[in-house]
Amino acid sequence: MKQPDLTTLIPVARGDEPADLILTNARVVNVFTGEIDETNIAIAGGYIAGLGDYEQARETIDLAGAYVAPGLIDAHMHMESSMLPPPQFARLAVPHGTTSAIIDPHEIANVLGAAGVRYMIEAARDVPLDVHLAVPSCVPATNMENAGAELSAADIEPLLADECAVSLGEMMNFPGVVFGVPEVLEKVKVGLRKRVDGHCPGLTGKALQAYIAAGISNDHESTVLEEAREKLRAGLKVFIREGSAAKNLEALLPLVTKENKHRFCFCTDDRHPQDIMTEGHIDHVIRKAIGLGMDPVTAIQLGSHFTAVHFGLTRVGAVAAGYQADLVVVEDLKTFEVREVYRGGRLVARDGCYLGSESGARIEPPIDSVRLPADLSVASFAVPAPLAGAKIRVIGMQLHQLITTERIEEPTVSEGAIVADVQRDILKLAVIERHRATGNVGVGFIHGFGLKRGALASTVGHDSHNLTVLGTNDADMLLAARALEETQGGQVVVADGEVLAVMPLPIAGLMSTESAEVLVGQQQALRNAYRTLGSPVEDPFMTLSFMPLAVIPKLKLTDLGLVDVDRFDFVPLVVEG
């Protein structure tokens, strides 16, 4: 952790030198005792010098009885899900009271490897948000697809040694741990020099014991109370996740008691920009927890202090002498509407408005990560017709679920090729390797999107983030792919040879260079355009982004072809009759 300049801080604490800033008449949320302390807060050099009857200061602000909580901390998140790099993410999240986050830049790592991770760290400097690194542990997620990079134990080592690194990020390959796969254990061993974050949805019994025995320290994947209870008892810190897609707070909250609360933290995992803008970030989780009956001070502890303790962040997560002056001011603890946010003693947000510096520009974002083969053409998407009587495997998309089904369908053939069939809602899906222009294109068919015309494409495709295209015809699919090559990534809607809307995500094909406001506007434009294509799906790009994820059953498509996840192997498109 960064340390304060003690020669500045101590004389102010002692009362011999004036503070930079004194907040008077504060009701401090004491995360150590659970009490509310009525006191003044003296700040010097960005840190809290002391709490007490401090009076001398260059600036004094009377809080008139408002509550002061420590800056909020997200225990586990992928910033890429906000589609914003650190400076823009900070603009969005800081007004909600978030002053620290443990980020696992797993998405950009799949595109750019260690360089992507280092970009996220560098871009977070000078931003009024402390970014702590969980080094991505599972890049690539599988060997069933081509990612842009991979991180071995040897690659992880120097990243983990960085001062800002707090852990090896979520070890999603829990089967690899439980079955003791050497390369996986090698990574765990490196990670244990700091700590290893977990990810083990549904793991139970002896398999869970084996995972924990390896030294995994936390998990954020519990969705039901009994699952979280077993993990809690077994020794994992339980990160209660409340993100945009996965919402576990209501299910898990009843597990938290005074006796065990120090074993819990709040996290968002994945949170979309519009949701942060309209609902909030960790402050939203706190409000929701309070609404569900949790004591406000406990909610603040889970949303800040306990996370700092878990990750050994000794200078954040409390309003006390020696702590960084990261403060959230609210008028009412129960409504927990963030009024002001101080970070390092500076006011960085008031009434939802960001007042921090425009920074993070000192590093150029990586914006050249979409490389398509020069000879990509409509022919790249063509699927020759099979023998008569053969059928095809079709991905069965299910609303609001990451899990797909496998459907065996009659192919619709036209001019010697299998084509999309709008009538039967069997559309064409293609995954184009986009990192090294290898020319790999996986082509398959999918049911459930209900598109009547046009195509859509995205460079956000978990976890390798190849270019995924869904379409009713090959020409529009090609146009969509080329449009994203031009913007160097993003999401696009095309129809009848025309680009209807595009949201550029040029940073690694994952994040915008625009502000959150512009980005959200672009997302809305995409949605409007998409609705003209006749599909009932609410958030098609989100759904589309999980179609290449070959670790979630049943049938998925990567740039290497169709994957039967249950068998963990490729399967042919055509099922001979």
Add this chain to the structure above:
Amino acid sequence: MKQPDLTTLIPVARGDEPADLILTNARVVNVFTGEIDETNIAIAGGYIAGLGDYEQARETIDLAGAYVAPGLIDAHMHMESSMLPPPQFARLAVPHGTTSAIIDPHEIANVLGAAGVRYMIEAARDVPLDVHLAVPSCVPATNMENAGAELSAADIEPLLADECAVSLGEMMNFPGVVFGVPEVLEKVKVGLRKRVDGHCPGLTGKALQAYIAAGISNDHESTVLEEAREKLRAGLKVFIREGSAAKNLEALLPLVTKENKHRFCFCTDDRHPQDIMTEGHIDHVIRKAIGLGMDPVTAIQLGSHFTAVHFGLTRVGAVAAGYQADLVVVEDLKTFEVREVYRGGRLVARDGCYLGSESGARIEPPIDSVRLPADLSVASFAVPAPLAGAKIRVIGMQLHQLITTERIEEPTVSEGAIVADVQRDILKLAVIERHRATGNVGVGFIHGFGLKRGALASTVGHDSHNLTVLGTNDADMLLAARALEETQGGQVVVADGEVLAVMPLPIAGLMSTESAEVLVGQQQALRNAYRTLGSPVEDPFMTLSFMPLAVIPKLKLTDLGLVDVDRFDFVPLVVEG
């Protein structure tokens, strides 16, 4: 922290390989949830593989419903106070359930510097007790005396970098921190790479804020509840001390609640061998806490888990998968009588009997630290008579207190010298520099010991551990000093030219090479001998050991002379009339 061999542990956890040992029908104290879990414990390679219905093992022991708590941890102690080096200390403390200790080898560091610290670490290897190092921060304690060594920030740095080091040890120089003395802050800065332990008796208000602002993380010096409450609120972890001399448990216990209990730990600080033998160690603190009304599981958390968490010891302090199999078996939680102790999965004590290995012999103890000048003679203790009408400063010893008074008395003169006066209970006190044979001898007079004949001497003399001699005549004083030179340290009682009893402490003049049993016998013999000299003082050697400690008021004696601690300066023995 040491890490388990995952390739051994994981298959056992998974249930695919037999455990080394399974403890069946255990009632496990779950320090995470506060619950009691009825289960089996599978152990492999010294670590807990898992909790659950494990059955296959090379050895199975049916605990028949006995409780299993994690091995106990002393959060702050000076092992030298037990007068036993690590192997012998382990023999004494392990049967009481202590399997880890954070030791600050401050006493031996004052004698031997970094070499003494390294001896303590090395001697603790292969001992069934994990010794974690708090690097002594204040050696020497003052510049008013000659210690055997000093530790600068540069000396501290490599010690703190050792894997076994968890903190910079208690920063007793709290005025130095509060007033920002550069050399002191230099040490704190080095310490903050891990953590800095505190020591700030009675510190309050802004001075306390300043001390904490520096980054101090804990304190074990609270003696009254309000003091501890202020420190707790201000952010210090409160170590509740219950040692041989300082007993703070009863005063502080009412402060602990479910809401704040994770901010407390138990420690002993200084515990004498006889007390450990007859009453216990951390188990004694737990029993006493339960007797005072604390819930047993909470008491166990303070005596183990919370200490492990505070010091970042991730593999001890819980009975859970991946934790070192350090276990305490008790039949009844309320009486908490330790039945068996496992350390690293091996049974190391049963019913109070040590069953561990005879180890730690692989390093030779340092036994040549008492170096007296060759020309030491009765003349070394002589004090020339002053001018007529002059008086002398006499140390006023007070029973059961470390604080002394200053008495101004008429000197008793004989043959041109000031001599001890048994009738008036004014005895002679000498402090002989014993580390480098400089020939420095500080001589003074003391009231309160009530000795009628003979002399006593000790090489335990806080904090520099020079040779302290108290006597009724110079000849016996010389004999006492020479006797301890011969044993290379210890404590001795002489009278009329004869050594009545001696307890050798040849390791740095502080610790025995004998077993605890022999040592306690020698202590008893010293006591018996002392009683024949006519003094009513209960524990004269303990009292004597604090007479050179020039940081506790009022009048003290070092090898450099009489010190007025309130003025923090030397004062002459003679007060001119």
